[in-house]
Amino acid sequence: MTTTPDLTPWITLQGVRKGFRIGTETVPVFSGLDLTIPRGDFVAIMGPSGSGKSTLLNMLAGIDSPDGGTLQIGGARLDSMGESARSAWRAHNMGIVFQFYNLLPMLTAAENVELPLLLKPIAAGDRRARVEKVLELVGLAGRGRQYPALMSGGQQQRVGIARAIVTDPALLLCDEPTGDLDRKSADDVLDMLRFLNRELGKTIVMVTHDPQAATHARRTLHLDKGQFVEERKAA
Amino acid sequence: MSSLVRQFLVMMRANLAGLRRRMAISLSMMLSVALVVGVLAGFLSMAAGFEKVLTGTGSPLxxxxxxxxxxxxxxxxxxxxxxxxxxxxxxxxxxxxxxxxxxxxxxxxxxxxxxxxxxxxxxxxxxxxxxxxxxxxxxxxxxxxxxxxxxxxxxxxxxxxxxxxxxxxxxxxxxxxxxxxxxxxxxxxxxxxxxxxxxxxxxxxxxxxxxxxxxxxxxxxxxxxxxxxxxxxxxxxxxxxxxxxxxxxxQSGRTADLIRMFGWPLALLMAVGAAAGALNTMMSSVADRTVEIATLRAIGFGRVPTFLATWAEAAVLALAGVALGTGLSWLLFNGWQASTLGAGNTRIGFQLAVTPQVMLSAGLLGLVTGLLGGALPALAATRLPLTAALRARG
Known part of the structure; x- marks a missing residue:
């Protein structure tokens, strides 16, 4: 079954302001950014370095907070939450896919995937069953005992994706998920993300420099100097 | 098992597994704690040995x-x-x-x-x-x-x-x-x-x-x-x-107190140095694990287990130093023949005694040294910018 995005805004940014202090001066990144993303969407965000892509992703992930404006995801006001509340919200509602996978090298693939489940009151047996299921979903059935160092970049990123979806979050944030991969591995990962969006209804926000990666998204937003300058929908 | 304990155990495991990468600096922390323990154990065993000789002398009859x-x-x-x-x-x-x-x-x-x-x-x-x-x-x-x-x-x-x-x-x-x-x-x-x-x-x-x-x-x-x-x-x-x-x-009380009066300040002075060394070691450990810590925190792991796991790493290294220090003290000092001046400024021979009390006192000082040195880096670990996780190569 292929899902289509609900048209109701699910992620909403209104008049978001954000700046960084450099010495005594504050350098503005966003001076009133507006954005709406419906549930089930797959949005690629592109733009030159310094355009604010990472800052936007950090705010969506709740690891950074806006200086002003509102940031709402699924009814939760992230802009008014404290750090620990955002941390708890993140653990229950989103998964993050990192550019360099960020797997813990001393843990096996399965143990890495299990990490987000440790935050929830789930019995060990159930945790293992869920880990096996998602590893199978990302095409790594039977590879759970392998350590990351023995896996290719593409396989490691699949483990990263499995870790991001193991708690079945509604939202996936991907930061240059193919930035460290060769073309073939990158396409496999992007196909995986598309599958998660189309078949499982995950809302995905992906920051990327790669125009080819952006074609896998439903739409692409171009960010420049803290403003969206262009929106392109997938054919 | 609570989520907090599970988080702590995973972070602790990650910390300990990374010790091999930080072998040299971890060893230096262990050795500096062992030195503090050894110096204090040396003085205390001297006082204990002297007391043992004199308190074991004489009959109540x-x-x-x-x-x-x-x-x-x-x-x-x-x-x-x-x-x-x-x-x-x-x-x-x-x-x-x-x-x-x-x-x-x-x-x-x-x-x-x-x-x-x-x-x-x-x-x-x-x-x-x-x-x-x-x-x-x-x-x-x-x-x-x-x-x-x-x-x-x-x-x-x-x-x-x-x-x-x-x-x-x-x-x-x-x-x-x-x-x-x-x-x-x-x-x-x-x-x-x-x-x-x-x-x-x-x-x-x-x-x-x-x-x-x-x-x-x-x-x-x-x-x-x-x-x-x-x-x-x-x-x-x-x-x-x-x-x-x-x-x-x-007779023993005065001389033993004098030995302790020299031993404790010297050991405490060395402990300050060792705590600074421990702080340096643990700061480098936190720096080495920036991506791991930030990744886990980005996933949703809390500040408390982050603090405790880093602090526990300092405690583990300090305990290893304590074990080394007390072990070597026992091997080197226990039973070692010494002499000092007793009443009337005459020679009294005695054997250094590394008693359980001596090991406990010296060991506690070593552990406290490690814990003090590890507290600030543990706090620093909880304050790492999580944005480090998103773009850092792990």
Missing amino acids: VAVVLGGGTNQETGSEISSEALRGIMALGGDIGAARDAAGHLIASREIVVTTEAAATSLALRGMDQAGPGLRDGVTLTDGRIFAPGMREIVVGETLARDIPAFALGRTVRLGTLDWTVVGLFSAGGSAFESEIWADLDTVRAAFDRQGEVQSLRLRLVDPAGIATLRQALDRITALPLTALPEPDLYAG
């Missing part, structure tokens, strides 16, 4: 009577009049008597003399003196004869100074003395003494008529109270009666 208001033999003087008064005391005075009804007593004097460039205690005593030392056995030779320049020497002294071997002649003061016997006293302070006939010692050192202490055999340990009451009846100089163990324990 022997009373030492001192004159002149002192509770040490040095500076004590019992006049002839007082001595006569004591010996004439009738009835039950708490002290034992021989078959003829005489008190079992030994008049004694301690003179400081030198041999082999060492300050030594030469004790002149009556013939009953050796019999008033419980736990002492003659291991070789015989007891000194009255009127002869003969000495009986403790085994510790004979072992440390070859001039006191059985049969040797040794110059004490201006005269030569012959070693006619060796005795053992279970390593107690007696073994650091030289015993000789009272009158011979007094004549050789121009101390005619002097008596510093009178040892009396008690009927039982409680006899000391009766003896004190009896001594109050003698109106000459004030007399003090002490159980023999109390006399030596009093």
